[in-house]
Amino acid sequence: MKMTTMLKASTAALLITSGAAWAEAHAMTGPNGEALAETQEFVYRVLDEHSSVDPGIVEDVTGSELVRDLFEGLYNDSKTGDTLEPGVALSHTVSDDGLVYTFTLREDAKWSNGDPVTAGDFVYAWRRAASPELASPYSWYMELMALENVGAVLAGDAPLEDLGVTAIDDYTLEVTLTEPLPYFPQMLTHATTFPVPQSVIEAFGDQWTRPENIVSNGAYVLSEHIPQERSVRVKNDMYWDADNTIIESVTALVINDENQALTRFLADELDRTEVPAGQFPRLSEEYPEQTVSFPRLCNYYYSFNLRDDGPEAFKDVRVRQALAMAIDRDVITDNVLAGGQPAAYTFTPAATANFEVPDVEMASMTQQERNEKAIELLAEAGYGPDNPLSFEMVYNTSDAHRSIAVAMSQMWKQTLGVEATLANQEWQTFLEARDNGDFELARGAWCGDYNEASTFLDLLQTNSGYNDAKYSNSEVDQLLAEAKTASDPNPLYEQVEQIIAEDMPVIPIYHYAGNYMMDEALIPSWPVENVQQNWYSKDLYFVADE
Amino acid sequence: MYVYIIKRLAVAIPTILILVVFSFVLMYWAPGGPFNSERPLPAQVMANIEAKYGLDQPVWKQMIDYVWGVVTRFDFGPSFQYTDRTVNDVIAQGFPVTLTYGFWSAIAAVLVGVTLGIAAALKHNSWLDYIAVGITIGAQALPNFVMAPILVLIFTLWLGWLPGGGWNGGQWQYVIMPVIALSTSYMASIARITRSSMLEVMNSNFIRTARAKGLPMRRVVLRHALKPTLLPVISYLGPAVVGMITGSVVVDIAFSTGGIGQFFVNSAFNRDYSVIMGITILVGMLTITFNLLVDILYAWIDPKIRY
Numbered sequence: 001m002k003m004t005t006m007l008k009a010s011t012a013a014l015l016i017t018s019g020a021a022w023a024e025a026h027a028m029t030g031p032n033g034e035a036l037a038e039t040q041e042f043v044y045r046v047l048d049e050h051s052s053v054d055p056g057i058v059e060d061v062t063g064s065e066l067v068r069d070l071f072e073g074l075y076n077d078s079k080t081g082d083t084l085e086p087g088v089a090l091s092h093t094v095s096d097d098g099l100v101y102t103f104t105l106r107e108d109a110k111w112s113n114g115d116p117v118t119a120g121d122f123v124y125a126w127r128r129a130a131s132p133e134l135a136s137p138y139s140w141y142m143e144l145m146a147l148e149n150v151g152a153v154l155a156g157d158a159p160l161e162d163l164g165v166t167a168i169d170d171y172t173l174e175v176t177l178t179e180p181l182p183y184f185p186q187m188l189t190h191a192t193t194f195p196v197p198q199s200v201i202e203a204f205g206d207q208w209t210r211p212e213n214i215v216s217n218g219a220y221v222l223s224e225h226i227p228q229e230r231s232v233r234v235k236n237d238m239y240w241d242a243d244n245t246i247i248e249s250v251t252a253l254v255i256n257d258e259n260q261a262l263t264r265f266l267a268d269e270l271d272r273t274e275v276p277a278g279q280f281p282r283l284s285e286e287y288p289e290q291t292v293s294f295p296r297l298c299n300y301y302y303s304f305n306l307r308d309d310g311p312e313a314f315k316d317v318r319v320r321q322a323l324a325m326a327i328d329r330d331v332i333t334d335n336v337l338a339g340g341q342p343a344a345y346t347f348t349p350a351a352t353a354n355f356e357v358p359d360v361e362m363a364s365m366t367q368q369e370r371n372e373k374a375i376e377l378l379a380e381a382g383y384g385p386d387n388p389l390s391f392e393m394v395y396n397t398s399d400a401h402r403s404i405a406v407a408m409s410q411m412w413k414q415t416l417g418v419e420a421t422l423a424n425q426e427w428q429t430f431l432e433a434r435d436n437g438d439f440e441l442a443r444g445a446w447c448g449d450y451n452e453a454s455t456f457l458d459l460l461q462t463n464s465g466y467n468d469a470k471y472s473n474s475e476v477d478q479l480l481a482e483a484k485t486a487s488d489p490n491p492l493y494e495q496v497e498q499i500i501a502e503d504m505p506v507i508p509i510y511h512y513a514g515n516y517m518m519d520e521a522l523i524p525s526w527p528v529e530n531v532q533q534n535w536y537s538k539d540l541y542f543v544a545d546e
Numbered sequence: 547m548y549v550y551i552i553k554r555l556a557v558a559i560p561t562i563l564i565l566v567v568f569s570f571v572l573m574y575w576a577p578g579g580p581f582n583s584e585r586p587l588p589a590q591v592m593a594n595i596e597a598k599y600g601l602d603q604p605v606w607k608q609m610i611d612y613v614w615g616v617v618t619r620f621d622f623g624p625s626f627q628y629t630d631r632t633v634n635d636v637i638a639q640g641f642p643v644t645l646t647y648g649f650w651s652a653i654a655a656v657l658v659g660v661t662l663g664i665a666a667a668l669k670h671n672s673w674l675d676y677i678a679v680g681i682t683i684g685a686q687a688l689p690n691f692v693m694a695p696i697l698v699l700i701f702t703l704w705l706g707w708l709p710g711g712g713w714n715g716g717q718w719q720y721v722i723m724p725v726i727a728l729s730t731s732y733m734a735s736i737a738r739i740t741r742s743s744m745l746e747v748m749n750s751n752f753i754r755t756a757r758a759k760g761l762p763m764r765r766v767v768l769r770h771a772l773k774p775t776l777l778p779v780i781s782y783l784g785p786a787v788v789g790m791i792t793g794s795v796v797v798d799i800a801f802s803t804g805g806i807g808q809f810f811v812n813s814a815f816n817r818d819y820s821v822i823m824g825i826t827i828l829v830g831m832l833t834i835t836f837n838l839l840v841d842i843l844y845a846w847i848d849p850k851i852r853y
Contacts, residue, residue, distance in 0.1 A: 048812070052629050059583070135594040137581055143588065154590050209630045227628065227639050228812075229713050229804030253712060255802045260698065264710040267702045428578025428817055435586055445584075465586050 028246060030525065030541050036246065037521055037542035043251045044272040045261040049228050050252075053209045055194035056129040057136045062252070064191045069233055069250060069537045070216040071194040074103055074122070074173075075185060079539060081451060081530030082353040084185055088117055088195065088217070089173070098180025098485075103173040110238045111197055112214075112221045119167035121195035121217075127153075127160040128201075129192050141192040144449070145184065148176040180485055183452045189534060190449070219245050219538035228254050233537075246541040265517050271542075272522065275515035277400040280339035289520045293340035295351035297531040298447040298512035299456060300344070302393065302408075303469040306505055307437045310470075313389055314440070318381040320504040325374040326415040327408055328367045332510060336403050339515040344508035346497045347460065351511065351531040353451040358494040360501035371415045378416050390419035395443035396430040404509065405443070434468050444468055444506070451532055453493040454483060460500060471505035521545070547845070551838070558834045563613070565830045566823065570609045573819055580626035580817045599626060612823065622824035627816045633824035640806035641828070646716050647803065648791030651729035655786075659733040660779065663740025668767065670745060678737065685734035690727045694800035697723045711802040724797045732786050739782055744775045773847050780847070784840035788833045792825075 028036055050063035058067050074089035089103040109117035128134055130142040130153045142150050148164025164176035177184065187193070197208075197215045204213045211222045219241065220233035234249045236242065253269075255261040258276040262283075265273045275283055275291065284291040304314040313319050329343035345363035348355055357363075362370060383389040393409065395401040402424060409420040420441075425433060434442045446466070448455040458464055461480055462472040479496050483489035500506070514533060518526060521542040527535050581587060581595050596602040600611065615621040622633035631639075666678035701723060702710035714720050747753060748771060756766045798808035806825060813821035845851045 049628070051627060054629065057629055132594040132597075135591070135598040137583070137587060137591065137595060139591050139594070140585075140588050151590075154588075154594070156594075206624075206630050226713070226804055227631065227636065228808055229802065253802065254804070255711065256799045256808070259695070260711060260800060260802065263695070263698050263703060267706070267710045269710055269712075427815060428576070428582060431582050431584065431586075432577040435582075465588065 030246070030543060031244075034524065034541075035544040037544045040247045040542055041249045041251070042247050042272075042522070042537060042540060042542075043253065043270050045255045045265070045270050045274070046252045047254075047256065047258075047274075049254050050231070053214070053222060053231075055191045055196055056125060056134055057138065058191050059138045065535070066222075066231065066233065066252065067191040067194065068534065069218055069220040070214070070222055071191070071196075071218045072109070072239075073190070073194040074105075074188045076536060077189045077527075077530060077532070077534040079527045079530060081527065081532055081534065084189065087189075088122075089188075092185065098182075099177050101175040101177070101184065102168070103175070105171040105173060106240065107171055108240045109217060110240065111217050112236050112238050113197075113200075114238055115197075115199075115215075116170070117195060117217045118170040119173040120170065121198065122173050122193075123165050123167050124198045125194065125196040126165045127163050128196065130154055130163055131160055132156040136192075138192050141187075141190060141449075145187055145193075146177045146179050146181055148178055150178075182485075182487075182489065183450055183454075186450045186452065219536070220250060223249075230254065239538075241538065245538045247537045250537045262517065271519040273517050275339060275517055278336070278338060278403075280515050283517065287517065290517050290523075292514070292516050292518055292523060292526070292528060294514050294528040295342065295349065295531055296447070296512035296514045296533065297349060297351055297451060297455075298445060299347060299349055300404075300445045300509045300512065301347065301443075302507045302509065303434075303442050303444050304505060304507075305437055305440055305442070305469065306472075307470045310437065311391055311440050313381075313383070313391065316381045317503060318377040319383070319389065320507075322374040322377040322381070322416060323412065323418070324504050324507045325362060325365075325370040325377070326418075327411050327507065327509065329510060330367070331411075332404055332407055336407050337400075337510065339513050341510045341513040344510045345501070347500055347506065347508050348453045348456045348493065348497060349448075349511035349531075352448065352453050352456070353531075354490055355453045356490060356494060358497050360498060362501060374416060378418075383416075383418075385417060388417055388419055390421070391440040392421045392423050393441040393443075394423045394425060394430065394433065394439045396427045397424045401443060408509075437470065442468060445512075447512075448532060453490070454480065457493055457496050460496070460505065469505040471503070473499060473503060475499060547842075551842070554838050554841075558831075558838075561834060562827065562830055565826065566613060567609065569823060569826045570605070570612075573817070573822055574605050576817065578817050580819060582817070599624070612820075616827070622827075623820035625813075625818055625821050627813070627818040627821070633820045636809055636821055637806065637824055637828060640804060640809045643713055643716070643803050644798070644805035644807060645791050647721055647724040647728060647797070647805070648787075650721060650725045651732065651790045652783075652787050654725055655729040655732040655736055655790075656779075656783070658729075659736025660740050660776070662733075662737040664744055664767070664772075664775070666737070666741045667744030667748065675741075678741070682734040682737045685730045686738075688730070689796075690731065690794065691796045691800065693730060694723070694727045694796065697727060698800075711800070713803045713805075720801075720803075724801050724803055727800065728790060728794055728797050732790065735782065735786070736779055739778050740775060743778050744771065747771045747775050750774075777844065777848055780840055780843050784836045785833065788829065788836050792829050792832060 030036055046062045048062060050066055051060045052058045052063055053066050053070055055067050055071050058064055072087045074087055075084040076087045078085050088105050088109045090106050092101050092103040094101055105119055111117060129136055130139055130150055139154055149158050149162040152158035153160060153163050166174045168174050195217060200213060200215045201208045207213060211225050214222050219236055219239045221236045223234045224232040230251055230253050232249060232251045235245055258274055261273040262276055264270050304320055306314060333341045333343050342350060345360050346357055350357045393405055395405050405422050409422060412418040412420050433439055446456060446459060457480060459466045460471055460476060462477050476496050476499055479492045483492040486492060524543055525540045600608060615623060625631050625633055625636055662678045666675045669675050698710050701708040708719050708723055712720055753766060753771055756770050792806060795807040795811045798805040809821060810825045
């Protein structure tokens with residue numbers, strides 16, 4: 001063959017192969033038939049390094065986002081977040097007493113090394129997560145799931161085999177609970193319940209989660225991890241739904257400073273970052289196509305210390321009501337936060353699935369009326385110009401928390417003549433002080449573990465470990481206990497909210513909103529309706545420029 | 547000389563031990579712990595964790611076990627925050643990063659600082675002197691947490707020449723801005739020290755003699771004036787180099803480099819006891835080493851000093 005012909009032939013071959021590759025890349029369209037962008041690589045900012053990608057151990061949001069991509073549990077959250085989609089489990093049945101769940105697993109689920117994912121992998125993972133030996137900080141989640149014998153297993157008093165989870169065969173998993181939990185299936189989208197590869201863990205011990213060792217069953221595998229800098233996950237070809245997974249690689253960059261992250265977003269180095277506090281109005285005006293705001297399943301409140309040795313003034317319900325009423329929440333949400341956060345008059349966010357916000361009295365009043373009522377209540381309680389009320393409000397060090405606290409104390413001072421001293425504490429110091437009841441009024445915030453009102457209201461139960469106020473009302477306890485087994489618990493939750501609005505053990509301030517800067521090609525596939533923001537890279541895609 | 551070095555090294559051991567004890571006590575005094583979070587853990591879970599990491603032992607026992615592990619196995623223990631990593635891993639990961647940009651910062655600070663200082667001193671009270679003094683005062687007054695975002699604004703957003711952060715294995719594009727941000731204020735100090743030291747030396751008798759002999763200016767400066775001029779610079783360099791190579795939390799955070807400074811501060815916030823201790827010991831050892839090096843350099847340069 002002459003040189004020129006050879007060159008031509010190879011050029012032709014090259015053209016054919018690259019043409020084929022081009023055709024393949026463009027053959028895919030989005031789930032709704034959208035044209036897709038040529039590169040499908042997602043780069044996003046995370047605030048902090050993830051704690052772990054071990055499903056049994058992971059406890060932070062960043063880590064959970066990674067784990068949801070790397071591993072797949074029995075069920076996944078849908079895009080809207082209020083329904084479930086099959087993961088490794090296709091379906092389940094529940095016994096009449098609501099205590100025994102039987103899951104049917106898909107037979108085409110594989111680990112990234114090609115091994116099948118079986119019911120035994122779940123049994124191993126759940127026992128491991130509850131074992132005193134692993135000592136996972138999230139083992140309490142197994143307790144929350146009310147698995148049979150979980151308390152004894154956690155305490156090391158019963159063998160792991162006693163935990164209420166059994167593999168009937170390779171593709172049938174049976175779970176036994178101690179009490180019926182209406183929201184049990186929803187709890188299974190949580191990382192702690194995901195399967196883990198026994199052989200790999202036994203071979204590598206603590207180091208099994210390193211990129212060179214890890215085997216996972218999700219849509220992605222971990223390919224690179226440089227602590228405090230980046231982690232990269234790439235598409236897992238062994239995943240059962242790999243054909244419909246569009247994003248090829250996902251990179252999480254650790255950027256502690258939100259303003260630096262914003263700059264890098266504007267320099268096109270990132271596809272998603274959080275909007276720095278207070279900058280939403282400016283950014284949404286300058287970059288309307290790239291800013292998004294949506295409700296989140298989190299609340300922001302202040303707790304009164306109602307312990308016996310707490311401030312006397314707060315034991316008077318009129319004082320608590322007066323303080324709650326004199327806060328103009330609209331000023332806080334519209335002027336201080338300015339990111340589309342809804343003002344809160346109930347503890348549970350309106351965004352919670354199936355939760356109807358009850359008409360609490362305070363919500364229906366104008367601020368003028370609230371202020372008048374507050375003055376009246378405080379005077380009745382015996383506080384006024386001759387006997388001014390003063391206390392200290394404490395929050396963990398942060399600019400955003402300080403701005404809100406300043407606004408609150410100003411409102412109290414102007415409307416009620418109340419003297420609130422601000423005190424900020426470093427995070428760990430703050431946690432310890434709040435936990436020990438070493439405060440008068442303390443900031444609190446809670447993000448739902450699952451999308452149901454009890455994830456919030458349980459905090460106000462007498463014996464809840466997270467009841468910072470140490471509020472105790474037997475009626476509330478009674479209603480919440482009933483709700484656990486009620487076929488429709490929502491009317492009970494509304495009753496609880498009404499009681500709280502009367503008793504006011506906490507002052508709800510606002511409910512969170514997610515404020516992001518996002519590549520406009522990514523926005524169509526982002527699950528903005530999922531209030532828990534349980535997103536899966538496998539469901540995302542970049543649409544083509546029009 | 548050798549006896550002196552051995553003596554100094556012998557003193558280093560109790561110094562490090564005191565540092566360990568002091569840090570340990572301070573750390574345990576601080577409220578909170580590595581496993582405290584927004585959601586207090588159930589007592590049983592906490593007990594399991596404490597047993598796993600030996601935190602259920604009395605503090606003195608923990609401290610002895612820790613020191614024993616470090617001395618016999620050079621093992622700084624597991625990170626409480628990042629369960630799949632040991633402190634040795636954390637240091638092996640972060641220290642090369644800070645060492646890289648710290649090394650280049652030290653080089654840049656010395657080269658630019660000394661040159662600027664000498665030039666300013668030799669052209670005393672000329673426009674060059676005024677410009678050099680102006681630059682150094684400006685550079686010293688501009689803290690690196692202000693400089694870093696300005697650099698990013700100019701080189702990333704406006705000019706688009708350099709990436710806005712990250713490390714990427716230490717590619718040169720990623721190293722430039724951290725080096726500028728870190729070295730500038732050191733450079734300014736070195737320039738000011740060099741300038742005043744040079745002015746003093748140039749007025750001393752032996753320089754007058756050298757010039758009276760008719761030596762060319764170049765030779766006077768390089769051969770006779772430079773060595774004594776650099777003495778105060780060298781004593782400044784000991785702690786400065788340690789400061790640079792152990793990183794700056796500001797630079798780490800502003801450029802997301804993944805360096806050790808960031809780990810150090812985060813570990814303090816997270817009460818990641820073993821990481822705090824590991825990095826404290828590392829910084830302590832480096833400080834002792836560099837101070838020793840400076841003293842040796844001194845003896846080599848200054849004939850008046852002999853050990």
